Amino acid sequence: MRTVLVLGAAGFIGAAVTRQAADDGDEVHCLVRRPAPELARYGKVHQGDARQPLLGLDRDVAAHLAAEVEDIVLAMGHVRFGMSLAEARAAHLAPLHSALAFARSCRKLRSLTYVSSIAAIGDCDHRVASGELPPAIKLRNFYEWTKYEGERLVRRFDGPVRIVRPGQVMNSFDDEQRTPSPLVLFEALPYLATGLPLAVGDDMQYWCAPVDFVAAVTLAAARSDDITAVWAIDPASPSLRQILDLLAVRHQLGGFRVSNRRLARAISSVVKPRWLDLDVDREVLAYVHATYDLDLSCIAGLIDRGVVAAPTDRSYVQRTVDHEVARRKELR
Numbered sequence: 001m002r003t004v005l006v007l008g009a010a011g012f013i014g015a016a017v018t019r020q021a022a023d024d025g026d027e028v029h030c031l032v033r034r035p036a037p038e039l040a041r042y043g044k045v046h047q048g049d050a051r052q053p054l055l056g057l058d059r060d061v062a063a064h065l066a067a068e069v070e071d072i073v074l075a076m077g078h079v080r081f082g083m084s085l086a087e088a089r090a091a092h093l094a095p096l097h098s099a100l101a102f103a104r105s106c107r108k109l110r111s112l113t114y115v116s117s118i119a120a121i122g123d124c125d126h127r128v129a130s131g132e133l134p135p136a137i138k139l140r141n142f143y144e145w146t147k148y149e150g151e152r153l154v155r156r157f158d159g160p161v162r163i164v165r166p167g168q169v170m171n172s173f174d175d176e177q178r179t180p181s182p183l184v185l186f187e188a189l190p191y192l193a194t195g196l197p198l199a200v201g202d203d204m205q206y207w208c209a210p211v212d213f214v215a216a217v218t219l220a221a222a223r224s225d226d227i228t229a230v231w232a233i234d235p236a237s238p239s240l241r242q243i244l245d246l247l248a249v250r251h252q253l254g255g256f257r258v259s260n261r262r263l264a265r266a267i268s269s270v271v272k273p274r275w276l277d278l279d280v281d282r283e284v285l286a287y288v289h290a291t292y293d294l295d296l297s298c299i300a301g302l303i304d305r306g307v308v309a310a311p312t313d314r315s316y317v318q319r320t321v322d323h324e325v326a327r328r329k330e331l332r
Helices: 012-023 059-068 085-103 142-155 189-193 211-223 240-251 261-270 282-288 297-304 315-327
Strands: 003-007 027-032 044-047 071-074 111-115 161-166 168-170 197-199 208-210 229-232 256-258
Touching: 003 012, 012 027, 012 111, 012 211, 071 085, 071 211, 085 111, 085 142, 111 142, 111 211, 142 161, 161 211, 168 211, 168 315, 189 282, 197 240, 208 211, 211 229, 211 297, 229 297, 240 315
Parallel strands: 003 027, 003 071, 027 044, 071 111, 111 161, 161 229, 168 208, 197 256
Antiparallel strands: none
């Protein structure tokens, strides 16, 4: 049994990590900004603020945690590609600075695991390994910038650091844990419904994974001395074309498909969804057209060794698609 502190425990990934750690028999402490009584069944809930010194906790509580915590999981912040620079700093970098300062006081610290994102590598045109942070990349928006900067901060931490990079985090295996807000392609559903163009090259993988798989990978990284960085991605992720086929068959939301990615990107750079009265951030379209050439040997190795169990099928994708379309009632 290990003592785990999850920062951002009320978030989608943070809550899944909290549940998984409790199921594994760990002693779990959860830091939340707002009351989260539903987490009490999994561990001790501490209401604080990761942006503040001592995580916004009472000094005695902070001292107790610093004396006992062995693993810290950093899952703070939220995903919104259209966030401003000020939002990005407040939601991601400010709590990260404070969390790293607190981690330095933890005497028994065995691992500091930062839940980053596939977005940290930006618009990269070569195959990227899980541990690589390209030195000079094109960043599409301030969310991407915070993940890039966040990894740079964590990598400079003088301690046992792990970095976990999810792609699109979807509903759980059993659909009990559902995405609280639409992300990326699902944010663009109103855009799709109008028939506006999307690039759908055969090489465009939609790298994703169910949230409980992401949680399992995160904890596997935290507990391993051999892992410094890992993709939290289902190696059998569908292609964007397959997701669009699913949307077309089940919900008649096929959209107009363009095989030339450069043309589709050019169109989306000119078309502003707000001009068309579409509730879609323009920055989302850059991700709908994004491609990532990933070296998945790290996650494949974890699966092959039985450290984590790969999703047995893609049913979580279908359930997520149905859930996201049902959320946008105006599309029906």
